Amino acid sequence: MHEDTKIVRGLDEERFHKTDAQTNKSINAHRLPIYQTSTFIFDSLEEAYGAFTGEEHHHIYTRVSNPNALYLGKKVALLEGAEAGVAFNSGMAAIATTLLTLLKPGDRMVSSKPVYGGTGELFAYLQEHLGIRVDVLGPEEFYDALKAGGYRVAYVETPGNPTLTVYDIELVSNLAHENGAVVVVDNTFATPFHQKPIRWGADIVLHSTTKYLNGHGDTIGGVVVGSEEFVGELLHTTKMFGTLMQPFNAWLTARGIRTxxxxxxxxxxxxxxxxxxxxxxxxxxxxxxxxxxxxxxxxxxxxxxxxxxxxxxxxxxxxxxxxxxxxxxxxxxxxxxxxxxxxxxxxxxxxxxxxxxxxxxxxxxxxxxxxxxxxxxxxxxxxxxxxxxxxxxxxxxxxx
Ligand SMILES: Cc1ncc(COP(=O)(O)O)c(C=O)c1O
Missing domain, CATH: 3.90.1150.10 (Aspartate Aminotransferase, domain 1)
Structure with a gap:
């Protein structure tokens, strides 16, 4: 499938097909409906137990999972070439939940410079409150620091906000992987239409969907994509922090992506x-x-x-x-x-x-x-x- 077709039609098969209880006829909606619900009904105790223990895929509660938030994550994963994804209430929720999933007190992270101001404030918070050291460095110093090693995460916003500084994602990924760091790229400015960091070796890609992905200036949101394994871990953190995207915003953002x-x-x-x-x-x-x-x-x-x-x-x-x-x-x-x-x-x-x-x-x-x-x-x-x-x-x- 060519890129333009994938953007418009990718995940078409995930629309909605159900037998209508009143007429007993099939409803085959062209679009995924909005699942504006806080909770989901179980058919049996066994099913509920399976959902809570993770043995069965069943939606439980919209803080934990919701079809619209998961659909949006999956759609961006498809466009980024990742295995899985999940959507968040804001770009900052996506960044904070990702970093708190990856890092613990005493870890070190290296970041590109500049980054969005809110991201810079989060780095300062991680440093002061959790003892996570964050080195925010210009390109040459950044590559040298990665070579020296000792970092758990290499975080890159490229092009960076606001000077549009561009980091070489392939070089960062090679250096990071040789030295044991996970590569996280904020791809908000470029979008997967212009740049696919995973193709250049990145492990995790995130966005403020508030911007180009939604594209119409009427929602706040974020998304993170990566391996099945990482997104599984991320969903666990998301559940505790309550940062999952709400259904209507996820639906609007998925609509925005089609153009x-x-x-x-x-x-x-x-x-x-x-x-x-x-x-x-x-x-x-x-x-x-x-x-x-x-x-x-x-x-x-x-x-x-x-x-x-x-x-x-x-x-x-x-x-x-x-x-x-x-x-x-x-x-x-x-x-x-x-x-x-x-x-x-x-x-x-x-x-x-x-x-x-x-x-x-x-x-x-x-x-x-x-x-x-x-x-x-x-x-x-x-x-x-x-x-x-x-x-x-x-x-x-x-x-x-
Ligand atoms: C590059 C980048 N990443 C993340 C964010 C944060 O996103 P949000 O405002 O959706 O929380 C922004 C916001 O401007 C941004 O420009």
């Missing part, structure tokens, strides 16, 4: 045009986009990212915080909001928002992060152009 291929093509196309436009502007000091030949990590992105470079573009605005403020508040089509991967274009200042409390923050204060949406690229470029002009206009009046 992933068409959306990602357009996000990437628009982002490339926006990045090239920004490169040509005198008000812009530097543009970060993995698709630009001038980007220092372009050669790695070219190797491991397929069919394009996704929709995230960051750039450093010249001038002061005042110019940044004027720029952001002058945008009309781009909304000033955090999050990304929405149909609508969004812009934010990570230093003053998403990464303001992250201990691992070190990027230019005037960095602007754009999530380039699905609007017409000409309109997006016109919006950026007029906001850049206003940001530096000597009349000084800008904003709404």
């Amino acid at each position: 992933l291929a068409v959306r990602m093509r357009k996000h990437s196309e628009n982002a490339m045009r926006v990045a090239r436009f920004l490169e040509s502007r005198p008000e812009v000091v530097e543009v970060y986009y993995p698709g630009l030949e001038s980007f220092p990590y372009h050669h790695i992105a070219k190797k491991q990212m397929e069919k394009g470079y996704s929709g995230m573009v960051s750039f450093v605005l010249d001038g002061t915080r005042e110019n940044l403020k004027r720029f952001i508040t002058s945008l009309r089509i781009f909304h000033f909001a955090v999050s990304l991967g929405d149909t609508d274009s969004l812009a934010t200042s990570p230093a003053l928002t998403t990464h303001a409390l992250s201990p691992t923050t070190d990027f230019p204060a005037n960095l602007v992060r754009l999530s380039v949406g699905l609007e017409d690229a000409e309109d997006l470029i016109a919006d950026l152009e007029s906001a850049l002009k206003r940001a530096f206009s000597t009349s000084g009046v800008a904003g709404r």
Whole structure:
């Protein structure tokens, strides 16, 4: 099956087929229904005992498992090329549950830099409260540290939020496996349409589905995929922490995924045009986009990212915080909001928002992060152009 067909039709066989109790006729729904239920009825004591001891596959209770959350996990596993998967209430729930399944006090973990601000805060928490040492390192130091060994987990967010720094997943996986570490990749920015970390050797892949996988900016969620064995362990932790995704959000996210291929093509196309436009502007000091030949990590992105470079573009605005403020508040089509991967274009200042409390923050204060949406690229470029002009206009009046 080709990738586009798999995205739309993969797991088709898992829709719903049941005999209707009232009419005794078959119901063969085209879509998986929403199992909006807290609990599931057992037919016998034996069945209940089998479900609780894990000898039988039977849903018990929606904190423990639910058809929609498991379907979504399985769908992302199919697209990532993993054996199994499970969906979570948020990207952070996915990351926290994964790390608490893998690590114990005294363990060491090495992480790429930068990572999403919330992930950076979690690392600090793990260090302070659980005595898990987390070394957050730039690419060269990261590869050297892995070679030296001693790590239980190698955690990589690539492209990284917000500087789009790209780590070589194949190199990380080889070094980690030679030195006894498990490789976890946050694939939120790229999605499996553009990048399949397991193909390059990663063990576990996770996402904030809030972003491109759901794609419509109307749910919060996460997903983790990996081996059957690991996902089994993860489900045990999930049950205790209560982090499983709720049925309606899982259903909406699975609906969103069906249009992933068409959306990602357009996000990437628009982002490339926006990045090239920004490169040509005198008000812009530097543009970060993995698709630009001038980007220092372009050669790695070219190797491991397929069919394009996704929709995230960051750039450093010249001038002061005042110019940044004027720029952001002058945008009309781009909304000033955090999050990304929405149909609508969004812009934010990570230093003053998403990464303001992250201990691992070190990027230019005037960095602007754009999530380039699905609007017409000409309109997006016109919006950026007029906001850049206003940001530096000597009349000084800008904003709404
Ligand atoms: C790369 C990345 N991973 C994880 C998260 C956390 O996801 P969520 O907000 O769904 O908890 C985010 C949020 O912005 C992110 O950008």
